[in-house]
Amino acid sequence: MAEAFPTVSGDHHLQEASVEICATVPTGLEVIASEEIQQIFAPILSIKSFKIQQGKVFFNLPFTQVNKLKTIRSVENLYAIVAHLPAYCSTKEDTFAKFLTLPSELNWSSSLECWKTLYQAENKIITPLSNEMRDNLGKHDSEILKFRMSCHRAGSKSQHPFGSPDIERLFGGACQDYFGWNVNLKHFDVEIFVWIFENQNVMVGITLTKDSLAIRNIVKFGPTTLRPCICYCLSRTVSIKLGEVVIDPMCGSGSIPIEAAIAWPNAFYLGADSFLQAPFNTAENIHYVNTNRAKGVIPVDSLVWDATCLPLRTSSVDVILTDLPYGRRMGTKHHNWKLYPDLLSEFGRVCKPSTSRAALLTQDSKCIVNVLKSNPFWKKSHVFWLNHGGLRSAIYVLIRTAFML
Ligand SMILES: C[S@@+](CC[C@H](N)C(=O)[O-])C[C@H]1O[C@@H](n2cnc3c(N)ncnc32)[C@H](O)[C@@H]1O
Structure with missing residues (x-):
């Protein structure tokens, strides 16, 4: 040779x-x-x-x-x-x-x-x-x-x-x-x-990567399924700890809770959405991950709810991870001016004062920045600007204030 x-x-x-x-x-x-x-x-x-x-x-x-x-x-x-x-x-x-x-x-x-x-x-x-x-x-x-x-x-x-x-x-x-x-x-x-x-x-x-790592874990896609590497990075910003309750209240096909549960399996995850088909897509994706996994099942459940009126007790959630409707492919920018304040208040109610965290991805920065100015539950910790499908988006990492209802 x-x-x-x-x-x-x-x-x-x-x-x-x-x-x-x-x-x-x-x-x-x-x-x-x-x-x-x-x-x-x-x-x-x-x-x-x-x-x-x-x-x-x-x-x-x-x-x-x-x-x-x-x-x-x-x-x-x-x-x-x-x-x-x-x-x-x-x-x-x-x-x-x-x-x-x-x-x-x-x-x-x-x-x-x-x-x-x-x-x-x-x-x-x-x-x-x-x-x-x-x-x-x-x-x-x-x-x-x-x-x-x-x-x-x-x-x-x-x-x-x-x-x-x-x-x-x-x-x-x-x-x-x-x-x-x-x-x-x-x-x-x-x-x-x-x-x-x-x-x-x-x-x-x-x-070195035969199939792009960007398309792992998901077999049932929705109109706005988020790439797993972005889901991982979003989840990483909030340092998920042992035994914490983590929710994605607008989870679409479940890509965020699935990716987070694979990376930090010692917490409890709930993914839900108001779109009736979404939990079925999420369940199918969870099943796919579990059947291809050597290390047991991932701790994720899925259901249907309205994220502005969560069926959860006050101060019962440690972490919120979500990809908010941007007002482009999902919802409208006009609608966000009503939706975002309602969401941030409801997220604030279910989260624990002083310790809970949230990582919210959005393209509608103008709206979220404005809402944060008057919302008593959340203070901004970090913002990561990113190019998401050619559009400028941002991950807002928020800390729950000590404010009590
Ligand atoms: C940007 S998409 C999330 C995509 C998701 N991360 C994925 O990878 O499939 C926003 C989601 O918010 C959901 N949504 C909009 N308004 C809602 C509400 N009031 N309650 C719960 N979900 C809602 C939509 O159905 C949509 O699935």
């Missing part, structure tokens, strides 16, 4: 070697994601170990820790970085010429070793195939990787004198020649990912 780049071999080397990881997150949630990642890899990573860019968190990880990447919940996708490259020449011809020779100039070893460890793909050859193997491809079918190339160009696309498919075709072809791997756009083992930024800087990586 040709050794076109030094491979990492033997346990001793593997323990010492490290790989740069890029985690993608919804823009605005980078700090919450780095806190989670730091906690998972403590004491190896400190908060200073992270480099944050818009929608991305970078950190270096020793190979011995790679398997723990699977436990991260706040991110959408994970990549093992092969290289960061400076700005390419601005003409199309120069850029194409660079990409054609690039595969042999890069050191792919740590990123491909990381992929191999994570997927337990011991039998796969991650170095370029030898001439002997290329002549006898049929004999080595099970060892030869299938791959696809994906390119994402950020910023104003007009800055680039080429399209993403041009790069996918060209760099994909060059990687195929270099490694001897087969192209398979649907059933691939490895995805090579190229980002070309607005300033023409280039980043090359190996995708």
Whole structure:
């Protein structure tokens, strides 16, 4: 087998070697994601170990820790970085010429070793195939990787004198020649990912998450189902404790209580909605999670109620997590001026003075800021602005005041 780049071999080397990881997150949630990642890899990573860019968190990880990447919940996708490259020449011809020779100039070893460890793909050859193997491809079918190339160009696309498919075709072809791997756009083992930024800087990586972590756990979707990584980040802002009662009073398909119950299973969760179909969707999603789970059932129940008139005792709830109707796909902005004050007062009634917390996601900041000015139950602790489906939203983290009814 040709050794076109030094491979990492033997346990001793593997323990010492490290790989740069890029985690993608919804823009605005980078700090919450780095806190989670730091906690998972403590004491190896400190908060200073992270480099944050818009929608991305970078950190270096020793190979011995790679398997723990699977436990991260706040991110959408994970990549093992092969290289960061400076700005390419601005003409199309120069850029194409660079990409054609690039595969042999890069050191792919740590990123491909990381992929191999994570997927337990011991039998796969991650170095370029030898001439002997290329002549006898049929004999080595099970060892030869299938791959696809994906390119994402950020910023104003007009800055680039080429399209993403041009790069996918060209760099994909060059990687195929270099490694001897087969192209398979649907059933691939490895995805090579190229980002070309607005300033023409280039980043090359190996995708570590086969299905985006953004679509886990939910099989029954509603019109406004929230992505699980946002649900996780929202829940993380309120530090759920042992035995606490946590409700999502407007839970839709239940994505928030489900995600929170998976991450903090030692609390009690109730998800409800006024839409009659919602509890059925939530129950189906809970059932899906439970049947695919090794560690017992998640502590979530679902029902129907009107969140402005909760069938719950005063001071009986510790945490409220919810994704409020924004007034776009759900409700109207005009209606929010009546709904939001009613909700915040009712949430205040059922929550415990001085100790309860709430994390409320909304796109209607103007309305919630105004309501908070006159509502005696809640004071603002933090606001996390985020890009949610291209729209500017915010998570309002609130603390219940000592105010008693
Ligand atoms: C933005 S969606 C929540 C989506 C949910 N997080 C999910 O992932 O499916 C807002 C939800 O509030 C519900 N809703 C609106 N007014 C309500 C009320 N007065 N009581 C309870 N639920 C209400 C809607 O039916 C809708 O499901």
